[in-house]
Amino acid sequence: MADPVIGACGLTRRFGNVAALDALDLAVGPGEAVALFGPNGAGKTTLLRLLATLLRPTAGELRLFGRAVADEGAAVRHRIGLLSHHSFLYPDLTPTENLDFYARMFGTPGRAARVREVLDRVGLVGWAHRPVRTLSRGLEQRCALARALLHEPELLLLDEPFTGLDVDAAGMLSDLLRQAHAGGTTLLLVTHDLWRGFELCTRAVVLVRGRLVRDAPIGESTRDEFERTYVGALHAGGSSGPATGG
Amino acid sequence: MFALLRKDLQIEFRTKETLSSLFLLGLLTLLVLSFAFDPTSDLRGEAAPGALWVAVIFAGVLGLNRSFLAERDNECLQGLLLCPVDRGTIYLAKVVANFLFMLAAQVVIVPVFVFFFNVPASLGLVGVFLTIAIGLLGFSAVGTLFAAIAVRTRAREVMLPLLLLPLVVPLFIAGVKVTGRLLPAKPLGDMAPWLHLMVGFDVVFLVVGWLVFEYAVEE
Numbered sequence: 001m002a003d004p005v006i007g008a009c010g011l012t013r014r015f016g017n018v019a020a021l022d023a024l025d026l027a028v029g030p031g032e033a034v035a036l037f038g039p040n041g042a043g044k045t046t047l048l049r050l051l052a053t054l055l056r057p058t059a060g061e062l063r064l065f066g067r068a069v070a071d072e073g074a075a076v077r078h079r080i081g082l083l084s085h086h087s088f089l090y091p092d093l094t095p096t097e098n099l100d101f102y103a104r105m106f107g108t109p110g111r112a113a114r115v116r117e118v119l120d121r122v123g124l125v126g127w128a129h130r131p132v133r134t135l136s137r138g139l140e141q142r143c144a145l146a147r148a149l150l151h152e153p154e155l156l157l158l159d160e161p162f163t164g165l166d167v168d169a170a171g172m173l174s175d176l177l178r179q180a181h182a183g184g185t186t187l188l189l190v191t192h193d194l195w196r197g198f199e200l201c202t203r204a205v206v207l208v209r210g211r212l213v214r215d216a217p218i219g220e221s222t223r224d225e226f227e228r229t230y231v232g233a234l235h236a237g238g239s240s241g242p243a244t245g246g
Numbered sequence: 247m248f249a250l251l252r253k254d255l256q257i258e259f260r261t262k263e264t265l266s267s268l269f270l271l272g273l274l275t276l277l278v279l280s281f282a283f284d285p286t287s288d289l290r291g292e293a294a295p296g297a298l299w300v301a302v303i304f305a306g307v308l309g310l311n312r313s314f315l316a317e318r319d320n321e322c323l324q325g326l327l328l329c330p331v332d333r334g335t336i337y338l339a340k341v342v343a344n345f346l347f348m349l350a351a352q353v354v355i356v357p358v359f360v361f362f363f364n365v366p367a368s369l370g371l372v373g374v375f376l377t378i379a380i381g382l383l384g385f386s387a388v389g390t391l392f393a394a395i396a397v398r399t400r401a402r403e404v405m406l407p408l409l410l411l412p413l414v415v416p417l418f419i420a421g422v423k424v425t426g427r428l429l430p431a432k433p434l435g436d437m438a439p440w441l442h443l444m445v446g447f448d449v450v451f452l453v454v455g456w457l458v459f460e461y462a463v464e465e
Contacts, residue, residue: 052328053328054324054327054328054464055464056464077328077329077330078330080328082324082328084321084324086320086321086324087320088320088321088322088324088325088328089320089322090257090316090319090320090322091319092257092261092316093253093256093257093260097256101252101253102325102329104249104252105249105250105326105329105330106330107330132320147325
């Protein structure tokens with residue numbers, strides 16, 4: 001049986017006395033699309049940053065693709081893409097130059113052809129040679145998606161990727177994410193937007209105060225039913241602030 | 247490492263922000279200091295090495311402050327940390343880029359220093375340039391580490407010199423001593439301990455920076 005893409009066991013991350021993530025257990029299999037919901041301060045972004053190897057856990061174990069992140073961070077980063085509301089693109093470089101830089105960093109084979117291919121896929125060929133700082137928010141986010149997909153990651157982490165996008169740009173981003181998922185990429189989408197989560201994902205996980213309070217396939221309930229149980233979970237979990245302790 | 251270096255050079259060639267700032271601050275520092283001493287006084291010659299190193303260090307701090315600003319835009323530093331490369335490699339690439347920018351600035355600063363301080367052109371100037379290069383390597387090694395820490399703080403422009411300058415005092419003193427000996431082209435024999443100190447500083451801080459950079463850029 002294939003290793004889970006994400007295997008978190010007792011995963012805890014504290015910032016001083018505040019437990020942003022508190023003994024979380026989570027397993028995500030290959031090809032799943034998981035929506036991660038929760039109020040502000042629930043620990044969603046902390047979880048994503050731990051998965052992206054940008055943070056170290058305070059306690060617990062995190063394995064990605066069956067490998068311990070603590071020991072093999074660089075190796076697992078090859079297989080992860082992160083798309084957030086920040087683009088990670090250098091404003092003074094063009095999309096082509098930015099992608100060429102990241103392709104070099106990831107050791108992507110056939111660099112120039114691959115850069116052209118992803119730019120074409122996100123519909124950015126016409127803007128390929130303009131500095132990123134001159135692009136609109138929607139175009140920049142499409143370029144950021146091209147950066148995240150450049151090395152063909154098996155796990156795509158999405159941290160509120162629709163923030164600041166207009167309806168058309170958000171629709172195009174949804175289509176591209178659906179294509180990536182159809183191609184076998186595992187998705188973990190952090191969002192406040194229940195509609196987007198339901199549209200793109202097959203499983204919903206709810207975090208409140210750093211703890212997992214609900215984990216169920218999306219097909220089991222309608223969006224309205226989920227919204228009711230989600231609101232109920234927020235109240236039951238006490239969403240007034242992050243967990244604290246010594 | 248070369249991809250990172252290439253990217254930093256590419257951005258600098260496009261914006262020219264770091265080099266122009268380094269040139270300007272170095273020139274202004276030397277200009278002001280040259281007016282502080284009577285042109286006919288022996289004191290001017292005695293103070294010349296110190297003036298040169300003040301210009302080098304001031305310009306260097308400005309360059310270091312800028313080095314991680316490009317990585318702050320759009321949270322590019324996180325993009326770098328997501329790449330499957332050892333974080334020590336990112337540090338070394340940044341050290342080399344900072345070193346090259348600071349060294350390039352010396353191509354203008356040293357001739358201007360020669361002009362303002364009436365330093366006789368001699369082979370000793372080549373030695374001075376090499377001494378500055380040795381000093382800048384250590385300065386870049388420790389400065390890159392602190393710049394990575396300072397860029398995440400709110401008062402980063404103040405924080406970097408506060409952290410950095412006390413630590414580079416030994417390098418600064420050694421540089422002034424060696425330069426003071428080279429300018430009148432005196433034998434270097436008794437300067438060996440100062441040169442050893444500079445080289446030792448470079449090695450120690452390159453190794454320390456390479457080892458701890460990962461923790462410096464982590465939240």
